[in-house]
Amino acid sequence: MLRITSNLFHLEVAAVAFITACTVFVSLSTQAQWSKEQSKNNVKQVLIKGGWLIDGVDDERRLNTGLLIQGDHIKGVDLKPDQAELESVEVIHLTDNDTVLPGMFDLHAHYNLDFLGKGRVEEVVYNGTIFLANGITSTWSAGEYYPERVISQRDRIDAGRSVGPRLFASGPYFGAFRCEYNVKVAADDCIGWPNDITESEIRQEVDSWYHKNVISIKIKQATPDEMRIIIDQAHKNGMTTAAHLANYNVEYDVPLRDAIKMGLDRVEHQLTLGSGGPLSDELPEMIELMIANRVFYDANLQMYGGINERRAHADEMLWTNEAKYFTPYAQGLLIERGDPPPESDAKEFSQREFEVKALYKAGGASLLIVGTDEPVYTSLLPGFAYHRELLGLTYAGISPIDVLKAATINGARALGVEDELGSIEPGKLADLVIVRGNPLEDIKVAREIKFVIKNGVTYNPQKLLQSVEGKIGPTGVDDHARWQLKFKPLRYRES
Numbered sequence: 001m002l003r004i005t006s007n008l009f010h011l012e013v014a015a016v017a018f019i020t021a022c023t024v025f026v027s028l029s030t031q032a033q034w035s036k037e038q039s040k041n042n043v044k045q046v047l048i049k050g051g052w053l054i055d056g057v058d059d060e061r062r063l064n065t066g067l068l069i070q071g072d073h074i075k076g077v078d079l080k081p082d083q084a085e086l087e088s089v090e091v092i093h094l095t096d097n098d099t100v101l102p103g104m105f106d107l108h109a110h111y112n113l114d115f116l117g118k119g120r121v122e123e124v125v126y127n128g129t130i131f132l133a134n135g136i137t138s139t140w141s142a143g144e145y146y147p148e149r150v151i152s153q154r155d156r157i158d159a160g161r162s163v164g165p166r167l168f169a170s171g172p173y174f175g176a177f178r179c180e181y182n183v184k185v186a187a188d189d190c191i192g193w194p195n196d197i198t199e200s201e202i203r204q205e206v207d208s209w210y211h212k213n214v215i216s217i218k219i220k221q222a223t224p225d226e227m228r229i230i231i232d233q234a235h236k237n238g239m240t241t242a243a244h245l246a247n248y249n250v251e252y253d254v255p256l257r258d259a260i261k262m263g264l265d266r267v268e269h270q271l272t273l274g275s276g277g278p279l280s281d282e283l284p285e286m287i288e289l290m291i292a293n294r295v296f297y298d299a300n301l302q303m304y305g306g307i308n309e310r311r312a313h314a315d316e317m318l319w320t321n322e323a324k325y326f327t328p329y330a331q332g333l334l335i336e337r338g339d340p341p342p343e344s345d346a347k348e349f350s351q352r353e354f355e356v357k358a359l360y361k362a363g364g365a366s367l368l369i370v371g372t373d374e375p376v377y378t379s380l381l382p383g384f385a386y387h388r389e390l391l392g393l394t395y396a397g398i399s400p401i402d403v404l405k406a407a408t409i410n411g412a413r414a415l416g417v418e419d420e421l422g423s424i425e426p427g428k429l430a431d432l433v434i435v436r437g438n439p440l441e442d443i444k445v446a447r448e449i450k451f452v453i454k455n456g457v458t459y460n461p462q463k464l465l466q467s468v469e470g471k472i473g474p475t476g477v478d479d480h481a482r483w484q485l486k487f488k489p490l491r492y493r494e495s
Helices: 125-133 147-158 176-182 199-210 224-236 256-262 283-293 301-312 328-337 346-367 382-395 400-407 409-415 443-447 461-466
Strands: 002-004 045-049 067-070 073-076 090-093 098-102 104-106 136-140 166-168 216-220 240-244 266-268 296-298 432-436 449-454 457-459
Touching: 104 382, 104 409, 125 136, 125 147, 125 382, 125 449, 125 461, 136 409, 147 166, 199 224, 216 224, 224 240, 224 256, 256 266, 256 283, 283 346, 296 346, 296 409, 301 346, 301 382, 346 400, 346 409, 382 400, 382 443, 400 409, 400 443, 432 443, 449 461, 457 461
Parallel strands: 002 090, 045 090, 104 136, 136 166, 216 240, 240 266, 266 296
Antiparallel strands: 045 067, 067 073, 098 432, 432 449, 449 457
């Protein structure tokens, strides 16, 4: 058996802006993201021995006696010593301090950035590398302005021509927020989602993104009738739905109660519009409805706590220089802009914390999911923000094991991919994170990453990060065009 050391081969970044991975192991034949059929010839076997295991299902951290990966799938877990003595297998030996976790999910993973004050646009390649380096092996992008960029990178990753997390594309926003902050409420008109949009057009839109392999869509600034049609057509296609329900007048476009009755699968940000602890009278009813209907909740605490949380917990929330991943020119733009005002005041944020804790205490732990909601306006990046969100959930009173389940198996269930991902079990895809320490004692350990394994391929997180330093954002004045948002009409007139 070949003993593997920590001297990983490093990653090369191609000039054409896609990344080719160089891994610990001899290269495998390319496998698509969801491939279950593999050639029986030359299928690599990798055995992870030692350390500890948190499998995403049980509540305990247990000794790892042997975890076998065959190709891109997990072949065996908790192997006995005689079972772990295999021929033609490569071995990763862990220390007594290391812990193996399932790959993590960000279910509000915005890839869009705004450097010029001219709208948000997607950058997936380098952002994706940073997500992967932080142990986030799967992302859902929660509304896209240039969905073709996300889908193109998804397909490159799936074909083995680029490196990044599993990209569960969302397609564009379903609702008037296709026109970004030019709209405040669902009734505002948008060229990409006009006020007179028909039922037929809505259903065709859902179908068109389903045929592009989008498995879950984002609803924002839709009317009640529009939302009903979107959810109905999505479910006919086996797609799930998530929604941002409040508008920018701090009112509901669609009340949560009604959205749940329509069949909404996931709700984002908040469960009521109240502020100030338990003052929102409808919260118990909303929690009861969510539990009864299995509606997942993505609280985005690190975004809504935002600047105030980072000021209060700077030593824990700001542990690395995230600015170095931007181009020098982009860094200058961000410095000139300065920090935006806090997303919410202390009273409103306390309500967000109160709500997530109330759902948790009422028996809704399995409905909690992790999402960053971190489009880039500052020098902070969503891949790192993920660990701020894990920390924020513990600040709100969620136990570390339930935070880790929210990050792994709950995320997989919320997307409907739990048969393949989200836990460490035989037959599932080999998406794993190996960290230094015990995250059940301190959730910050989840960012002390030794190796990331995705699809059975092992990456050195530091090499991934080094490969993208100075790469994100425009390089100068002549590079502004691709960083400006242009709205696309729903209806194209023939000339």
